[in-house]
Amino acid sequence: MNNIDGKYRKYFLVKEMLEVKKILAATNTLQIFEFIKHIKHKKILLTGEGSSRIFPAKKVIYDARRHNYKEMIITEGASQSAEYNLDDYTVFIASNSGKTKESVTLIEKLRKKKHKNIIAVVAHKNTEIINNADYGYLLGSGHEEAVPATKTVMEQAIFYDILFRKSNNKNLPDLNKMGNLIEKVLKIKIPEKIVNKLVSSKMIYFSGRNNGVAEELTLKTNEIARKKSDYLEGTYAVHGIEEVMSADEIIIVIDPFQEEEPKIQKTLVKGIGMTIIAISTRKTSFPTLQIPDYGEFNPYLELAMGWNLLIETALKQGIDLDHPERARKIGNEFE
Structure with a gap:
C-alpha cells in the first residue's frame, strides 16, 4: 500500500495505518514512565475488548514471561474479569472509544468493592472509562474514522510495552526506528x-x-x-x-x-x-x-x-x- 495511489489514498483505514510512524515519533516516553508510580500491586490485569486487548495485552505478557518481569500480568475480557477477585490487582482498562459497555460495567462493579487502582488507556477524553478511572492515559492517536482499529492498537501496545520494560529495566524500543520500519513494511x-x-x-x-x-x-x-x-x-x-x-x-x-x-x-x-x-x-x-x-x-x-x-x-x-x-x-x- 501507499499514500500516493488513489485506490489506497481514498480510504481512512490506509491513512490510519500509515499514521503509526508519526504517532510513535510523537510518543512522550517520560509521560508513560510516570504511570509506574500509579501501579500499586504486583498483580496486573490488562482488560478491554477486541483489538484493545488482544495484541496490546498479549504482547507484553509474552515479554513478561520471557524476561521474568516482577509483575504477574494476566488478561481477560472485562465481563469475565468481573467474576474474579481483583482486590490486590492493578487494573488497566484499554478502550479506543472510552465508552465500551463491558469495561464501564467492570469499573462500576470494582467501585462497589472499593477498588482504588484502575488505570484507563483510551483515545477519547471526557468519556466514561477515563472519567471513572483513578488515573488515565490519553492516546495521541486520537479518533479513528475506519471501523477496524489499527493505529490505536499499536499505540496501546507501545504504552504497555514501554511501561513494563521501564519498570523492569529492559531495553526500550527506538520509536523513530520502529516507525520507519513499520512504514517500510506497510509499503x-x-x-x-x-x-x-x-x-x-x-x-x-x-x-x-x-x-x-x-x-x-x-x-x-x-x-x-x-x-x-x-x-x-x-x-x-x-x-x-x-x-x-x-x-x-x-x-x-x-x-x-x-x-x-x-x-x-x-x-x-x-x-x-x-x-x-x-x-x-x-x-x-x-x-x-x-x-x-x-x-x-x-x-x-x-x-x-x-x-x-x-x-x-x-x-x-x-x-x-x-x-x-x-x-x-x-x-x-x-x-
Whole structure:
C-alpha cells in the first residue's frame, strides 16, 4: 500500500495505518514512565475488548514471561474479569472509544468493592472509562474514522510495552526506528499470486505464538478482508484440526518454529494440499513475506505486514475498507 495511489489514498483505514510512524515519533516516553508510580500491586490485569486487548495485552505478557518481569500480568475480557477477585490487582482498562459497555460495567462493579487502582488507556477524553478511572492515559492517536482499529492498537501496545520494560529495566524500543520500519513494511509490494490465494480461499487460518499477532490478524481478516478466519495457537494446526481442513483453505504462519516446518509440510501441504504463507524475518520453507529484523519488537512489524496483506486482499475483492456491513466501531457501547 501507499499514500500516493488513489485506490489506497481514498480510504481512512490506509491513512490510519500509515499514521503509526508519526504517532510513535510523537510518543512522550517520560509521560508513560510516570504511570509506574500509579501501579500499586504486583498483580496486573490488562482488560478491554477486541483489538484493545488482544495484541496490546498479549504482547507484553509474552515479554513478561520471557524476561521474568516482577509483575504477574494476566488478561481477560472485562465481563469475565468481573467474576474474579481483583482486590490486590492493578487494573488497566484499554478502550479506543472510552465508552465500551463491558469495561464501564467492570469499573462500576470494582467501585462497589472499593477498588482504588484502575488505570484507563483510551483515545477519547471526557468519556466514561477515563472519567471513572483513578488515573488515565490519553492516546495521541486520537479518533479513528475506519471501523477496524489499527493505529490505536499499536499505540496501546507501545504504552504497555514501554511501561513494563521501564519498570523492569529492559531495553526500550527506538520509536523513530520502529516507525520507519513499520512504514517500510506497510509499503512492501505483496506478490499478486499470494493475494489471489487469499481471495480464493474459503477460510484463512492464522498460526503463531500466543503474543497477540496471529489472533489480532484473525479478527482483522473478518473486518477488512470480510473472510472467515480462525486462530491456531502454537502448533495447534497439526494436532487434530487437520481432520477438517481442505485444499481450498490457507494458513498464514507468523514467525514459524523452524523445527516444526517439516511436520507442517508433511501434514498440511503434502497431506491436504493446503497453501501455507509465512511472515518472518527469515526465508522459511514456505512462500515468505519477509520483514526487517528488529529483535523483540518484530511483533509490531509482523502485525503491519498482516495489515498490508489484508488491505491488498480486500481491494482485490472490491471491498469498501472503511465501512463493513455489520461490524461497528464500538462493538458494545455504553448508553
